[in-house]
Amino acid sequence: MKKVLKIVLGLVILVVFAGTIVYLYRKSQAKPVIYETTAATVTDIVRKTVATGKVVPRKEIxxxxxxxxxxxxxxxxxxxxxxxxxxxxxxxxxxxxxxxxxxxxxxxxxxxxxxxxxxxxxxxxxxxxxxxxxxxxxxxxxxxxxxxxxxxxxxxxxxxxxxxxxxxxxxxxxxxxxxxxxxxxxxxxxxxxxxxxxxxxxxxxxxxxxxxADMGEMIFKGKVDESEVGKLHEGMELILTVGAIDAERFTASLEHISPKGVEENGAIQFEIRAAVSLKENLFIRAGYSANADIVLERRDSVLSVQESLVKYEGDSAWVEVETGPQTFEKRVIKTGLSDGINVEVLEGISKEDKIKIQIAPATAPK
Missing domain, CATH: 2.40.50.100 (RNA polymerase II/Efflux pump adaptor protein, barrel-sandwich hybrid domain)
Known part of the structure; x- marks a missing residue:
């Protein structure tokens, strides 16, 4: 009888030990990762710069x-x-x-x-x-x-x-x-x-x-950085946001770019001047602070992907495209205009391709 009890106790200990080993082994194994995917979209891409300044009368005597x-x-x-x-x-x-x-x-x-x-x-x-x-x-x-x-x-x-x-x-x-x-x-x-x-x-x-001052003719005076001034030219359209009138947007036409820059806080700034198109039902006071969005380049209805999905190696750009369930391959693409969020794709992928999202993987359920 004692011999039987010893055998049973030994088997129990052996089973517990084996179970512990199996549990620890499974726990040590990496959980499979399921990557989410997205697709390229057709959108408008606009690259712009912002000039800060104020709205003042053209004639102030x-x-x-x-x-x-x-x-x-x-x-x-x-x-x-x-x-x-x-x-x-x-x-x-x-x-x-x-x-x-x-x-x-x-x-x-x-x-x-x-x-x-x-x-x-x-x-x-x-x-x-x-x-x-x-x-x-x-x-x-x-x-x-x-x-x-x-x-x-x-x-x-x-x-x-x-x-x-x-x-x-x-x-x-x-x-x-x-x-x-x-x-x-x-x-x-x-x-x-x-x-x-x-x-x-x-x-x-x-x-x-x-x-x-003649309040019927207003202009925007602002400054742009030297890295952007070379892309500007007279006649460009500006979209003004006046600080005191947040709900309204005003258009302005760029009419002057200073030929000489001024150093401010260690950076060279160039003054610009633009004629503001006023609205009949709104009165703009002299000296209102304003920000001007200046469109440098624009692409309408082009294929694009999120900038964060594109990887760069030297002069090449590529994304990972799904070829099978959770199977991906590198696909070299040719990029165009970027606004910092989306980048234009000229060739390499289509709207039907599923692109791997690497920054937010979803783990498999237990």
Whole structure:
């Protein structure tokens, strides 16, 4: 009996040991991998670059005074529309005391000369009427009197011009009234009534009274990297995304590429300018930030595969095509345009071929 129990116990131990060995062997074996597949598709491939910049008016003018003084009145506010010649502001002149003193002295001298010329004329006229002198001699004194009157008028105008910035014969023309030089919208009025302003002249740019722009003609100004600028040309279409108007897209036509680059953060950037096509129901404010998608190359309705499926060896490109259940072979293909996600396939595969996806294999079920 004891012998039988020993035999049974030995068999049990042997079976458990053998089972453990089989279990560990099976567990150590790699599980079969089932690769998923995909197929080439017909799609549009667009390679583009993005330029960042802003939308600004094509014509934006700074209105500056022609005389120095103090702002006496402002006639416009930002957002108002103006026409050519509309009044922007009025400047009250603070006369230069030296120039004012010289002008007053000149007027006094002119009046003295006029008084002397009048007396001489009256004296000579009496002699002429008494037939003592000839008419030709009287004419000399008549000319001198008229000249003296003209000198007085000129001196008065000069004094009034220094004091008020306008002469009595100027009519509505006055350089103390600042007027708009273009038709458009007032963007900014950086001065207030009472501010001192400096005239625009050869030595000074002058104080800006207001900025006026034609908001009906906008352009996009942006910059592109030197690696992309060689692929651009005038007339290319841009798709603008304005930061403040996310839901809308605007088209623009590239009209200028700067011939000189500027270094920014270690990279050479070239400025571009494009005419924006505005929409009637949308108002674009000056200075909106925008991004422009510039189409460099485009292929419509071409056979393509995902860029991640293509392997490259030297100058060759290939994919793994399924020839049987979970059996694949390398297939050399000829590629074309790529947008970084999909790549155009010129030859080597068709839409019916199943291409191995290596990046996401699915393991077989237990």
């Amino acid at each position: 700074e209105i500056k005074p022609q005389v120095s003084g103090i702002i006496a009145e402002l006639y416009v506010e930002p957002g108002e529309k103006v026409k050519v010649g509309d009044m922007i502001a009025k400047v009250r002149i603070i006369p230069n005391m030296i120039s004012l003193n010289e002008a007053e002295s000149r007027l006094n001298r002119a009046r003295i000369s006029l008084d002397d010329a009048r007396k001489n004329y009256d004296r000579q006229k009496s002699l002429f009427e008494s037939r003592v002198i000839a008419e030709a001699e009287l004419q000399t004194y008549d000319v001198a009197l008229k000249t003296a009157r003209q000198d007085v008028e000129a001196a008065e105008n000069n004094l009034q011009l220094i004091r008020e910035g306008i002469t009595k014969n100027a009519g509505s023309a006055s350089n103390t009234i600042i007027r708009s030089t273009i038709a458009g919208m007032v963007l900014t009025v950086p001065v207030e009534v009472g501010n001192s302003v400096i005239e625009s002249n050869t030595f000074n740019d002058g104080t800006t009274i207001a900025t006026v």
